Amino acid sequence: MCTIFNMFTRMFLPDFHEFHQIAYGRPINDRMGELKIEKHVKYILSVEKRKDDFVSVVMEHLRLNGAYWGLTTLDILGKLDAVDQDEVVSWVMQCQHECGGFGGNIGHDPHMLYTLSAIQVLALFDKIEVLDIEKVSNYIAGLQNDDGSFSGDMWGEVDTRFSYIAICSLAILHQLDKINVETAVKYILSCQNLDGGFGCTPGAESHAGQNFCCVGALAITGSLHHVDKDLLGWWLCERQVKSGGLNGRPEKLPDVCYSWWVLSCLIMIDRVHWIDKEKLVKFILDCQDKENGGISDRPDDAVDVFHTYFGVAGLSLLEYPGLKAIDPAYALPVEVVDRIFVSK
Amino acid sequence: MHGISRKTPSREEQDATALKAAELRDLQSQFLHLHHNKIYTKEALETSAKLLEVNPEHYTGWNYRKLAVQYFLNHQSETEVDSEYIQSVLNEELKVVENALKKNFKSYGAWYHRKWVLSKGHSSTDKELRLLGKFQKLDSRNFHAWNYRRFITMLKKISDEDELQYTTDMIYNNFSNYSAWHNRSVLLSHLFEKRGKGHCHKESVLEEEFEFVRNALFTDPDDQSGWFYHLWLLDQTVKLEPFLLSSWPPHGSSLYLSVDDYLDGRNLLPSVHFQSKDRMFPLILYFSEAVEGVNSSTVTVECEYYANDNVIWRPLSSNKFGFAQAWLTYLNFPDEVHYLKDCPVKIVVAPFPGIVSSSGISCSKTSHIEFSLCVPSHDRGHAEGQTMPRISWKDEKFYPHATQSQDASLHNSLQRLKITEEGKSKTSDWSMKTIANEIAHCRELLSSTNCKIGKLTLARLLMAQNKLISYGIPNDGIEVHYEEILGLYHDLMKLDPTHICYYEDEYSLVQLKQVTSSMESILKYCHQYGDSTSPSMDSSFCLRLNDLSLSRIGSVEQLLWIQMLDLSHNKIRSIEGLEALQLLSCLNLSNNKFCSFAALDPLRMLKSLKVLDISYNEIGAHTVDTRRYLCSSPMTHTVENDWNFKEFTNAGVEMINHWDVFFIFRDVNLIQLDITGNAVVNDQLKLFLFKLMPSLKWLDGENPN
Known part of the structure; x- marks a missing residue:
């Protein structure tokens, strides 16, 4: 589910090619130095400047998501100071609307998807205080429906992605009491399936990305006991295919983005030891563009910012040396999350 | 980029994409201008349609079109309603969606726009199903299409039976269609719920489903889709109502409440003695699954010195929602009570339904636990804060538990850990028979192939059978198969090393089931702690x-x-x-x-x-x-x-x-x-x-x- 946060890339989908069969890897520690940190930093900073190529234009409407992916990657790589904080914060704030919600870019309509990214970016910089917390949280809380579900914006599309976004955003803002958490949890549970996973609406098929949203929302609200951890854990660990990569649903191809969606779930339910971590590390490293930086969905495909983020975040979840730890539920560095919740 | 090869584009390609980029940039800024100025002319709408055709994920583009539709419809209602006009406006929207989906049929925005248009009461069922048929043929796993299908069937009230037939067709077309198997489980769950108590019905449906999925499993045993469905069927087959599995104290035991510090030398028989300085005596109820509703109205505690109303049951779990497998309360003997000899305590669980599992099933069986308790008189003048020796876990501090005559009582109470007769759930022989049947089929499959999930399924089936046997369901003398199950997991570790830790975890669970399956077995792991030369002075009982x-x-x-x-x-x-x-x-x-x-x-x-x-x-x-x-x-x-x-x-x-x-x-x-x-x-x-x-x-x- 790379499309989970409105990723446009699936429009190029139909021409899948055979993925590489990759043999067993070496222990993770031997791989230190194989992650081209400097190149990835350079790549991310270059994407930020390249505003005129086709991909950047197509992505213009979700630039705030892009900012979150890029900046979080930089932070995990220990290079967040390579960007001008004030410039980013001021641009983020220009994406906010009167209603409190954020658009994906200046001039684009407000939506939950970008509101969470805005909050996460500000959290990275420890700049939550520039927000009118009351206003943003009222916008999010106002999108809860009677059945506990959340709409993405005023037009009413309902999806458990938005449940996650609402719960994660409000938790970061310490405003969870603005919504009915009990019905929100009930709605998520009504989307639980035969395989222990979750879909976007009741009856919808389980998908690794949707599992992240639902398991994440349940984690943040302290409700993970509702998850059959063994059943879901088995489904998730069976996402690992022979190449070491993870797919998002049974009988599908592996993709680096699932290193995030699947791994984060496995960690939240304490079943990550059920997969072969070293093989997955090797798969991700093999998806790097070692010359120009960036990570792609599969080896030798074209790189992009979100796969770079998912790859680096995945390696962080795999305890790759030299990376900052990322929190599997809030999708922010652990130190940021601990700062928000522990130091009060 | 998904499926896009990583290669440096040629000069011409670069120029072409630069041109495309410039055009799109221009289109997007034109569009935003129209949107911000609320311009809904024909030309303006065409601009947005063009934009969405190139970039179906442009969500503001879809929002703009919704605003335009609303504008037209509101404009209409001021004069008289021209249904043909409305029709044409909405038709135009459906067309824009179709074009966008052709470009990217995973576009959330496009699919939702279609739903939104339909909620305005337009388009025919046939037309939508035709469109879906086209898309689902192209990509039978597209979850947007499946979601949209469920939306249409709900909106147009298409029966679950019809949809079930659709999944059958899809599955016959390709056994590996997990999306179809999934939808089947959703539809059957609806049907089971709707028909409620028609138990016979559910059983015969499950039997048919086992047979149906068997076709898929035998055709391609390495495909995961059918196996996940099979696991769901297994779960449906062994689903029991929750019941009391065990308790502390066990039924029929007699206990001595000691008020001394722990490990004081009189603690030879753990299930017979219990120490507490505060004269607090714990009661534990352990259910077959997490339940809620354990309280003084569903569980009564009868004891001469204790009023049931004072009993507060606490769930033993860290969740705040109150579901737990284990529940705890304390009998607290006040200071006024001096010496009690053989005080009988009787616990009755669920005289009426009220204890409910997290899946909503009620516990309807009554269970009785009776035991007796000796409570010494208050304050025997034992010195507080006495220096206590440090516990050492060194091997030499333990010696095997010797079977002595005094163990008879220990033995007795352990034997009765399991709640007897009335606590057990009476599940029909059907579950047992069905499981046995599936075990036979699984063995047959494995005789011709070394399929990983097949082996795992056999292990799971055998565990399910063991579980039913341990719950006391009649089993025609079927033996418990721990060694075989352990062997299967051992094979799996070698067969599928990627998931070795999963099999190790499962292996451990089976191992512990085996260890705790009988008193003889538990005793093998029991040791005395302390000095073997003077066991009566400083000795305790340890499970190692x-x-x-x-x-x-x-x-x-x-x-x-x-x-x-x-x-x-x-x-x-x-x-x-x-x-x-x-x-x-x-x-x-x-x-x-x-x-x-x-x-x-x-x-x-x-x-x-x-x-x-x-x-x-x-x-x-x-x-x-x-x-x-x-x-x-x-x-x-x-x-x-x-x-x-x-x-x-x-x-x-x-x-x-x-x-x-x-x-x-x-x-x-x-x-x-x-x-x-x-x-x-x-x-x-x-x-x-x-x-x-x-x-x-x-x-x-x-x-x-």
Whole structure:
């Protein structure tokens, strides 16, 4: 589910090619130095400047998501100071609307998807205080429906992605009491399936990305006991295919983005030891563009910012040396999350 | 980029995309201008349609079109309603969606726009199903299309039976269509719910489904789709109503409540003696699954000196929603009660339904537990705060449990751990028969192929059969197959090394089931602690499950009576479930694989715990804490907001590194703790622990005084 946060890339989908069969890897520690940190930093900073190529234009409407992916990657790589904080914060704030919600870019309509990214970016910089917390949280809380579900914006599309976004955003803002958490949890549970996973609406098929949203929302609200951890854990660990990569649903191809969606779930339910971590590390490293930086969905495909983020975040979840730890539920560095919740 | 090869584009290609980019940029800025100025002319709409055709994910583009539709419809209603006009406006929208989907049929925005248009009451069922048919043929796994299909069937009230037929067709077309199998489980769940009590119906449907899925499994045993569905069918087959599985004290036991300090030499028979300084006597009920609704109206406690109304049952789990497998209350004998001899206590569970599982099934069976209790008179003048010897877990401190005549009573009460007759759920022979049938088919399949999930399924089927047997369901003398199941998991570890830890975990659970399956077996692991030369003076009873390569714990319902437990030298990562062992006072978890203090969260609920050894684990050695979201913490909103670190930060403790220590150890009252051999240990942490637990006398063998 790379499309989970409105990723446009699936429009190029139909021409899948055979993925590489990759043999067993070496222990993770031997791989230190194989992650081209400097190149990835350079790549991310270059994407930020390249505003005129086709991909950047197509992505213009979700630039705030892009900012979150890029900046979080930089932070995990220990290079967040390579960007001008004030410039980013001021641009983020220009994406906010009167209603409190954020658009994906200046001039684009407000939506939950970008509101969470805005909050996460500000959290990275420890700049939550520039927000009118009351206003943003009222916008999010106002999108809860009677059945506990959340709409993405005023037009009413309902999806458990938005449940996650609402719960994660409000938790970061310490405003969870603005919504009915009990019905929100009930709605998520009504989307639980035969395989222990979750879909976007009741009856919808389980998908690794949707599992992240639902398991994440349940984690943040302290409700993970509702998850059959063994059943879901088995489904998730069976996402690992022979190449070491993870797919998002049974009988599908592996993709680096699932290193995030699947791994984060496995960690939240304490079943990550059920997969072969070293093989997955090797798969991700093999998806790097070692010359120009960036990570792609599969080896030798074209790189992009979100796969770079998912790859680096995945390696962080795999305890790759030299990376900052990322929190599997809030999708922010652990130190940021601990700062928000522990130091009060 | 998905499926796009990583190659440097040629000069011409670069120029072409630069041109395309410039055009799109121009189109997007034109569009935003129109949107911001609320211009809904024909030309303006065409601009937005063009934009959405190139970039179907442009959500503001879809919003604009919705605004335009609303504008037209509102404009209409002012004069007279021209249904043809409305029709044409909405038709135009459907066309734009179709064009966008042709470009990218995974576009959330496009699919939702279609739903939105349809909710305005337009388009025919046939037309939508035709469109879907086209898309689902192109990509039979597209979950947007399947979601849209469910939306249409609901909107147009297409029957579940018809849709079931559609999934059958899809599956016959390709057995590997997981989406279709999934939808089948959804539809059947609806049907089961709708037909409610038609149990026979459910059974015959499940039988047909087993046969249906067998076709797929035998055709391609390595395809996962059918196996997941098979697992769901298995779960439906063995679904029982919740019932009381075990209790402490066990039915028929007689106990002696001692008010001495622990390990005082009279503690020979753990299930016969129980010590408490406060004359508090714990009662534990353990159910077959997590339930809610255990309270003084569903469970009555009859005891001469105790009014049932005062009994408050607490769920033993860290969740705040009140579901738990184990429930706890205390009988508290007030000081006025002097000496009690053989005081009978009777517990009756669920005289009427009210105890409900998390899946909503009621416990409808009544269970009785009767035992007798001796309570000594208050204050026998035992000296408080007496120096207590440090517990050592060294092998030489343990000697095998000798079978003596006095064990008869121990033996007796263990035998009765399982609740007898009326507590058991009467499941029809059908479940047993169906499982046996599936086992036979699975064996047949495995005789011709070495299929991984087939083996796993056989192991699961055998475990399900064992479970039914242990619940006392008539089984025509079928034997329990622990060795075979262990063998299957052993094979799987070699066959599928990627998932070796999964099989190890399952293996451990089977192993513990086997260990706890009979008194003879448990006794093999029981030892006396203390000095073998004078057992009566300083001796205690310990269950030693050390050095068994266990990676996971289970079967705790058989161990509710344990006070001293040695789980050292295993590969255990989590102690989830251990909170049910409320009598536990000494616990050895050293030399395991615990990665964080958060992994010890269940200890918070063990109020009797005095001695803990967690030395030589991996606490502090990892950057990722897999128990972070399974423990009580501010991140999971599971701790009250009343905590304050000030006292500790003033003392120089870095709280941000040790919040988990705070939330776990502030609730336990240890006397002895061993933490050496963990990366996290330093002087600051030790100081913090002493500050957190004033009761602590030894930390890694050191005494602060």
